[in-house]
Amino acid sequence: MISLVLAMVWNRRGQAVTLALLAMLAVASAVAAPAYLIAAERAVAEGQIATAPTSELTLVARRTSDSLQEASFSAGIKFPDVGRVLLLGLGGFTYYHSAEVPTVGLEVSNDFPTRFVFRQDLCAHVRVTAGRCLVGEGDVLIGEETARRRELTAGDTITLTAARMNGLVRPPTWDPDGAPKKLTVAGIYRAVDPTSAYWGLHGYFVSGDGVSAGEPAFTTAGTLDTMQRTTTSMAIDGIAQPGTLDVDRLDQLRADMDRLDATAAELEDSLQFDSGIPHLLDRIDEGRAAARLLVPVLAVPLVLLACFTIYLTVGYGAEGRQSELAVVALRGSRWWTRWWLATGESLVAVLAGAVAGCLAGQLLVNGVAAVLFPGVGTAPALTSLRFAPLAAAAALVAAVAAQRRQLISPVSRLLRRTPPADRRRLAAAEAVVAVLAVAAGVQYFVSDTPLIGVGLFAPALIVLALALLAARLLLPLVNRYAVRALGRGRVGVALAGLQLSRRPGAGRLFALLVASVAVAGYAACTVDTAARGRDVEASLGTGADRVLVVQSVTRNDLLTKVRAVDRDGRFAMAAVRIPGGSTTPPGLAVDTRALAAVPAWASGAPARASLSRTLHPEQPPPPVVLADEDVAIEITATTTGVMQLAVSLSAMDGPGVQILELGDLKPGTHTYRENVVICENGCRLNAVRISGTGTTVAATGEVVIRGIRTATPAPLTDPARWRATPAARLSAAPDGLRAELQVTGAVADTAWIQPVSTPYPLPVAYAGSPPASGTIVDSGATTIPVTAAVPLPAVPALGRQGVIVDLEYSDLISVTPKLVPQPEVWLNAQAPADIVERLAEQGLQVVSETSSAQVKAGLDRQGPAVGLWFHLLAAILAGLLGAGALALTVAVDRARRTEDLTALRTQGLRPRPAGLATLWTYPVLVVIATTVGLLISAAAWRLTGWALPLAGLTPPDLPLPSWPRPAALLAAAGAVLAVQFLVAWFSGRDLRRRIEPR
Template sequence: MIALVFAMVWARRGPALVLAVLAAFAVAPAVAAPAYLRAAGRVVAAGQVAQAAPAERTVSIRADDKDHRAAGTGPGGGVDLSTTGVSLVDLPGFRYAYSAEFATVGLERDDRRRTRLVQRQDVCAHLVMVTGRCLLGEGDVVLGEQTATRLKLVAGQSVSLSYAVFSKDPDVMEYTADGAPKRFFVAGVYRVPDPAEAYWGTHGYFAPDELAPGEPAFTDQTTFALMEHGDAELGVDGWAGPGALDVDRLPALRAALDRLGATVADLGADLSVPGTTSAGLRLESQMPALMARIDEGRTTAGRIVPVPAVALIVLACLAILLAVAAVAEVRRPETAVLALRGARRPHRWLLATGESLVAVLAGTVAGALAGQWLVDAVVAVRWPGVGADPHPGSFVYAPLAAAAVVLAVLLAQGATMLRPVSELLRRAPAPGRWAGLTVDILIGALAAAAAVQLALGGGDLVGVGATAPALVMLALALLVARALRPLAARSGHRALERGRLGPGLTGLLLSRRPSTGRVFALLVAAVAVSCYLVAASDVAARGRQVEAGLGTGADRVLSIRDTGRNQLLAAVRAVDPDGAFAMAAVRITQTPGEPPLLGVDSSRLPAVASWPGGGAADPDEIVAALHPEAPAPLEAPRGATVTLDVTAADFEHGKGVSMDAVLTPADGHGPDVVAPMGVIDPGRHTYTYSAAGCAEGCRLNALRIAGGNAVLGVHGVLTVHGWGSGDPAAWRVTEGGRLSAAPDGLRIDVTSLDGLPEGLLVQPADVPWPLPIVATGTYVPGSVTGLDYRQVPVTVAGRLPAVPGVGAPAALIDLEYADRVSADGAPTPGAQVWLSAKAPADVLDRLAAQGLEVTADIRAGQTAARLDRQGPAVALGYAGLVAALVAILAAGVLVLTAAAGRDRQVEDLSALRAQGLSRGAMRRAALWAYPVLVAGAVPVGVVIALAGWAATGWALPLAGLDPSPLPRPSWPSALSVLLAAATLAAVLGGTALLAGRRTLRKIR
């Protein structure tokens, strides 16, 4: 019997080969999906590591070494990190450096600034000596180049340093010596070639202090230990060496990091007992954030990859069901003869199914191997150097897919084997309507259940939810296919009635074939799945474009060291006077819970910023809304001295007020000037303050009036003479005051300062009030937090779908106007310079020449490259592969079903030809049967793909698990869907036409 089965396979090896290929299509995705997920995890990990910030590649253990002088212990009582730290930080492939530091005085002329005395292991290997030499013996110290120049020190000189502590006394607020001075020999002057090098850890050695650039004084361990000192900060910094963050090492690194965290927590708890001389250890690292992003990418890929994999398996099983049913239909006479000759039912089943099962078994083995090989090839081409890392676990689902294929074969054969012999001998047996309807109802119920589960589960594409897209589209395809055969029969009869023999015969041939509806359903489902996957890839790709462009804000965004807002504006305008490629921007800090606020030099928005789509307002309209005409700012008289002529009256004794003038240099060079005039005495007096920054003129931002600490009931009258207009309409006052005109100045009635810790502000009315902003969506704030952290009333003057660089909800404000109403005079964090693609290559040098220090450089292209290595983009590579395989599968089904019914079709058309059917009509009937199916399947499939996308596409995590607040596209572009449909029409239509031509050649 087995020999007979193999003989049957060999005799009909063509159909057997096609069936084996279909079985391979069902099994291959069951292997390829877990294999691709494993490879995708490696790709995601490698991409995240490559894009990781230096702080995410380092780990540090810190300890506060308490003042051992009072306790009478030796240095570093408790854990000695200089000897035990490296043994704690046992991370594979990492390099380590021990460090210790404390504050000293004696070098700087201003005791508000301390000198960081640092001992760091192997420091000389990471410094370039400008003059002198590096550290050799006890008492040596090396100073930074800028520090030496500023303090006029050279190699060979001696300096004295003393341990220092910071006094928080309001009357002191400076560093004071707290130890015996030690004499140091300045061995050399250094320069740091790479301040961002991982070796330096996260200590911020070279970050600027408030008064000068940061440059520690480095010494050796012996000198550090011998110097009398109190509290010191100890640390061990580890940074990744070559290959330490390779994908294959990440699991071991993660486990070692967990062990390190537990060890440090235990030791820290022991050391934090009151009375010990060393504080608990602290583990500092951003590496867990890197690991979390890798896990997030893998999780996202794990939710996307099963969707196309399940769709391909379902379609492959349906294709096998159709193919085997078509072959069984052709071989009905063989089955009838076996039954008439007395073959027992088991033997009949073996002969009927054995040929198909042998092909399926061969296809299963080939598909399992092909699935892994295909993933290996894709990874090698798209992500060379990462490696797919084949693993036996990829084959765990292959038996399940093979079982589904065998079940499809048995179901297809059962429809024939269970029929009576009399029906098997009929040339055109009655179709099994109830069996087919039962299958359709079952698939429809499964689709509905999967869709409901997906909705109730919040879009969790796990388990049954992963089958929802495939089942929904297949159910819709089967529903449409139900109407095909009646429509084909009706159109065929109408064509014959009109004398159109070719179309009429085509319609009748399609209506008489039991497999026509199923073939059409599979073609529709294949087109729908392919277009659905193309839609997912298109939506994800355009979403990544939005995040790279609109999310970054501009082609290039530079982060700037804290600087004054007016300095930032002036510097950028000096670098780009025409406003062609550069724009100043500040991310204005808001209170928790408030949407972000972005301040920009609004006149440059159209030329620099990435603009949101989706019907966003014209950039010029936004500029006009943000920066309407306003009065000119109030200019102070030029000169290096700020003078105020003020009369004070009606203030009670002991309840006077002080006044500060907050000014901004008109040329933008130098920080804002806060001119304290002190306590205002009764009567008329002139108050002066030396302000070199105002030598070229300053504009007045605010007069700040404050009472004494804990003094209540302050009230009185101030008259400011000679500053601007005395018209109160030209000024603006905050709560606690009232303005009116005086004969020779501005009268300020101080009504009450109770509950006003920031005092009373009097400002020129040189900006629109409330300040105009542009907000997103329906966000309507009454006020926002300004640059000086005060609440500023605003009005919404325009709307955008999203604010560039920030997203939605958010707001946009003009930076110049926001600066004019600020009254702090302090440098601003979050300063940025946005650049367009037209920015010159030397733009960083130009900005540096204007005094701006760039701390980070983010490019939209780099962001796009990073997004292309994240979970959604990597996972959708598999979706694109499946879309192509689905098209090939559908073409294979067309070839197989055409071959299975070719003999019957040739016989029928030959008989009609013998009875006088014209060659043209016969040619049209032979050629266009299957192309007509394709012509109907493609548009219907596109519609079903869009319906399936509406029902389930929202659940695909195409932007990751925690997407940024940007208006990403939710529907595919018409062009991508039309291109996919046209490609499928060409492939499937060409296949159908070739199959028809082969049939035509056999007709006599």
Template sequence: MIRLVLAMVWSRRGQAAALALLAMLGVAAAVAAPAYLRAADRAVAAGQVAIATSAERSLTLIALQHDTRRGQEFPADVALPDTGDSLAGLPGFDYVYSAEFPTVGMEPDERYRTRLVYRQDACAHLTITAGRCLIGESDVVLGEQTARRLGLVPGDTVSLSYARFVKGPPQSTFLPDGTAKRFLVTGVYRVPDPGAAYWGQHNYFGGDTGDRPGEPAFVTNASVTAMDRGIVTQRLDGTTTAGALDVDRLPAVQAGLAGLRAEVQRLGGGVELESGLPSLLDRIDAGRTAGHRIVPVLAVSLVLLACLTIYLAVGYGTEGRRPELALVALRGARRGQRWWLATGENLVAILAGTVAGCLAGQLLVDAFAAWRFPGLGADPGLDALRWAPVAAAAALFTTLLAERRQLGRPVAELLRRVPPSGSTATAVAAEAVFVLLAAAAVVQLLTTGGSLTGVGTFATGLVLVAAALVTARLLLPWATVFARRQLRRGRVGAALAGYQLSRRPGGVRLFALLTAAVAVVGYAAAAVDVAARGRAEQAGVGTGAARVVSVGPVSRQGLLAAVRRIDPDGTFAMAAVRLPGAIDRAPVLAVDTTRLAAVATWAGSGPAAERAGPRLHPAAPTGHPVRGGRLAVDVTTAGLAAGKPLLLTLVLSPAGGLADEEVSLGELRPGRHTYAQDTPACATASCDLKAVRIAGYPGSLELTGTFTLHTVGGAPLPAGWRVTEGGRVTAGPDGLDIEITSLNGLPLGLAVQPGDVPDPMPVAVAGAVPASVTGLDGRPVPVGAALTLPAVPGVGTPGVLADLDYADRLAVDGAPSSTGQVWLAAGAPADVLTRLRDAGLVVTSDVRARDVRSGLDEQGPALALWFYVIVAALATALAAGALVLAATVDRARRVEDLSALRGQGLDRSAVRQSTLWTYPVLVGAAVLAGTGIALLGWRLTGWALPLAGIAPPPIPLPLLPRPGTMAATAALAFAILAGVAVLAGRRTLRAIR
């Protein structure tokens, strides 16, 4: 019997090979999914480690050795040299011990100390430019700039004492607190790589106090032990080695880190643990979790599609073997023999395809991973085969299900040339069950908030296949209507093609298969397109501009002036400051709105950026400029509370200066007086008067008084001034009349300012419109919405965008802002950072949108979506294989029928139309229907895919794919499948005589 089955396979080896190929594709999809997840896991871990900061790839244990010289009792100190190895046992880490304390005796200024540092194996990481490195207990090496500044060379000696910090007033100092030790300067060093992981996170070489470079004095551990010293800070730095954070080693690292935390907690404060490693591990886990949710969605869809393809293929093959099955039944074969002879041929092909699919799936992923993840590989293993038995069982069950229909028919029906139509009610009932399953899966997805686990994993596949079945059931009967109309019009070729589609057994299933395959391809294209655009939005709108440079503390007007100096035309640079945040308020960004259109990355769905500038910075009166090296304020005061003096302060913003100035004019006295103070910043260039502040001493309550502000800087004050909370102002004949109502709870006091900003301040708003925002000085500022945005660049939704110039004029303080930024367009000059430094700005960080995009492209969701490219290719191959198989099975009967019609006078053109148009027309209809189903499936289930990456910014992301993407995908699918159909039709045409 087995030999007979094998002979049957050989005699129909074309059909067997096609069936084996279809089974191979289905099993390959089941194998490729876990294999790809394994490769993606490795890529996610490697990508996150590559972009991680050194702090995220290291840990530091810190222990203090207390000062016991004076007999004070402290808890038992932890000595890291003795206990460090037992504490830090994480695999794959290199550990470096260090100890340090402050000393004096080398710096001439007692306000500054010298960091005395022992760091294990330091000489291997220093370049000695003069002398030698450390050997003995009294050796010390100094940095190049320190040695040059202090005039020290190798061979000199210095005496250093342990230093105790004494806080002022009048000033803070470091005082000697121990017996001095004499050191020999043995060498001068330079650090080849200050940012190397070896140096940890201790900022040894950053800027030090007194505008000095950070250059510790390195000594041996014997020197630290021998000195008369107080508190010593000990550190044990662990840095990862190559491969320490590979995906296979992460569980051991996580377990070791948890054990280390527990041990540190057990020690009760004797040791502290600092590490950014947990955040890195969390990002890796989040990326892997997202990938494990995304990949199975279309993997399951592809397996369902493969089962539908196998069902179609087996059904087509069995239809062609009906006479053979009838002959077996007529010869009296037992039921078991009939089943074996009917199914054996297909089962052999399925089993062969299963074995080939296991190998093909892994090889496909290996090849793809070698291209997409160079240097990482796919790490093949038996774990990738865990879904293969399920896919093989599904294929075998589908085969038996497809065979059952013909094996249950009477012999008379099997002998008929035209098979009877199947039971429409049964088919509709089966499809209705499929639709109900799809509906249940979608409901489960909605009720669980998009949980792509359990039934939710099958939701997309069930929706796509169920919609394809329903569409085929509804649309294909119209082929008969089309054929009848063509026949009445005398278009015999088109009519024959229509009847071939509508009356051929299995035609509905073939159309459903092609539609489902195109739907899977379209869904994959939708996911890739939406995700790619989302990453572009996150990198662009989320960053705010092509490049965002953060700068050190600077005044707001100084930042504006510096940026305008380096870019006078306003084509590539824009000043920005993030206003102080508040838990119950939307974040606020203040920018130079005149440059928004040229620099900022604007959300495409909102109003044009060109509209924002005039709306947020409408014309307003000019302020009150003052000039002179000594400024005077003429004030008349009355009604002062006895014993509660008030202080007068001017807040000035020098034109082009990098810092505002608060000029204190002292206590106000009753009567009319002139208060003056030197203002050198206003001697050569004018200053804008931001505010005249009146406040009491800290803790003073119930302050009262009335004032007349006659002149500031010798100039009378125009009308239109405003006063902050705590008072009232009116314009009088001699100046501004100010009445204090209450200064309680106002740390900055009362301020009188020029009325040169619209009230309320116009802002652009994303989200709810607030009544006020927290200003640059911490006070609430009333605002009004002049523009509504989908998202504020660099902030998101909710958010508020304001004009920096106006926001600064409303502030009554002179403090610098530590959140200043310079936003740069893509066309900014290459030396822009040098220009910023030359303008007096201190660059602290430089973030590029393209780097953010690269990082997003290496996160789990983006890497997982590459699997959808594999799915699209396999789905197209399945559809093409089904077309070839259908054409192969139909060929003999079609050749016989059309040859007979040719003998009765049917012309060659009609035969050509009938042969070549049949399947391409079917493909065209399937592509249109499949694209629509893909959009339907995306609408129902696409929202659940975690495409946005890890911790996305609060900006609105694209929800639907672009029409152009879907049209291009449909065109490509049609070109491939129609090409296969035409080639299959040509082979049939050549056989017709």
């Protein structure tokens, strides 16, 4: 009996090989999904490690001691042994010791301390631009900007004193608290790479108003040891060596981090352990979880499609062998003999293909991983075969189910050339699929996590249900069209249409071809939508091609120096981030002259050139400029109550800003004069401030500003050239500018009188809701009145809630301009290669850099992007399954169609209609199925695509695309159509050759 089955296989070896290949694809699809997940998880880990920031590659153990008594200093600076014990046994890290003391004496202001730091192996990580590196006790290295600002050179002496914060004043200040230490400037340094992992998590080069100058003073351990200190912060930094963060030892690293956390919790309170490595490990886990969600979305429909393919092709083959099975049944063979002869041929082919599919699936993934993830590789494991038995069993069940009619039908039915359609069972099966599709779709809409349970099968069930529905609706239309064509004498078209509509199983073949195109189209939707979303995240989320963060400067200084590098705004744009508040959105203040060329722009946003003109509608009047450091203002005051006078000044040639306090206003006419160092080369008058004395009692009166010592006469007699806050009402006086005042000590009741040099309120472009309060936050924690001018889909680097304002105008309107904590320079792709050096020549030192290319590379290596490569693989396999099913179906039909058409040719059917019937039957079916499949893929994407995690692990609030490009969808459908059309075309040519008389 076995030999007979093998003979049957050999006799129809073409069909057997095709069926075995389809079974191999089915099992390979089931094996490929878990195998790909293994490779994807390794690729996600490797990608996150490769793109991790410095903070996630280091760890640090800290201890802070408060040494008040000089006698305690004799012990020197020694990190407690417990710190070494804590890190002992954690291999793969290079350790550096450091210590830090806050000091004053180097800077003019005591708003922030100078960080006086010892760091092990310092000289290998800084470039000494003048003098030498540290050698002995009393040596100190200072930064280039500090040396320039304080006019220090190598060999000079400075005095530093340990400091302590005075929290009783607002803002807090740092007061000396210890014996001064005389030091020698050994050299001037520049950090080779401020973002290097060597610097750990200490933020040495972070600058900002009230934070630090961004340039520590470095010294030796011996110098700190002999200095009277206040607070001493000691640390041991561990820097991961190459290979320490490896994909094969992440579990061990996680265990080490947990052990360190547990050990640190049991030790003294003053010892702290900190690391960003756990955050990296968590992000890797999140990326792997996203991949585990995305891969099954198309793995499930792919396996279902494979089983459907086997069911269809085995059924077609069984129908072609009905006459043989009828003879077996007529001879009265026992049921097991009949069963074996009916199913053996198919089961042998399916079983052989299933065995081959286990190996093929793993080899396929190995090849894909070698191309997509070079250097990462995939570790073959038995877990990748865990679904292979289920897939093989499903294929065998599908093969048996496809032949159930031949197993149980009587001889009379088997002898019928066209068996009756089992419409009742077919309708019941389609109803079950429809109900499951509806249930899965409902879960999508009502569940917070739709990609679980039945929801995971939603795309597959929706595609299958719509394909079956399309087959049920479309084939009757084809039949009607064929009948009409026959009535009109179009015999060839009629024969092709009748073959499609009346052939048993043609509906299932049509549904299969539709489903294969729909799966490929759905894969194109996910891949293209996700790729475009990553492009938006990288470009619009970053803001520009490159974003440079520079050391703290004023807005005017930033604007002036960036314009000196790029006068026409072709490739560089100054930008300052505006913090948001409870009623004010975050924003960007940018040089709108470069708005048209530099930043990334959201789709659907208004033209940047017109927006630039809206935000900067006119050239501002010239500012009121003081000629030199001799600041003088003449005022006549008639007041009740005590008022205080101050002026806000900004240096014209540097970052200097100052609120110059001029004391109490005196009755009568007086000149208030002060020498201001920052105004040596001129100052801009930002505003005149008149305030109360700190009480809630209002002081009222009249003030006339009669003269200001300026380079050109100030327009005091024209009140239209000035504006004031509500505490003052301006008018013209014969000899100056009159202000009627009512002020208190409250900030809100302070009168600010400003030269008019901008529109007021400032026009802003906004995304989301316009500022509800009508203001945005100024750098000095005050507010600037604004008016909503232009809506935007999104603000670059901020997202769908934010504002854009002109940087020049926002600086001019600010009454208390201060240093910007993290000013930025945005660059486009045309920026010259030496842009960093050009900015440095202007005094803008780059602290860090972010590029859209770096962000894009990081997004491409996250879990969602890695997982979506499987969708492309699934699209290819789906197309091959459809083509294989079509090839086998045509092969089974060939014999009967050859007999029919040969008979018709003998009876006089002309060659042209015969050619139409042979060449175009299946090609037309493929074209129709492709069109319908394209529509079904779009419908399935509309119903389920919104729930897929395509936008990365922490997607920004940006208008990400929700639909693929039509070209991507058409390309996927076109590729499937090309393969299946070729199969149908060559099959038709073979059939035509067979029926032509020789």
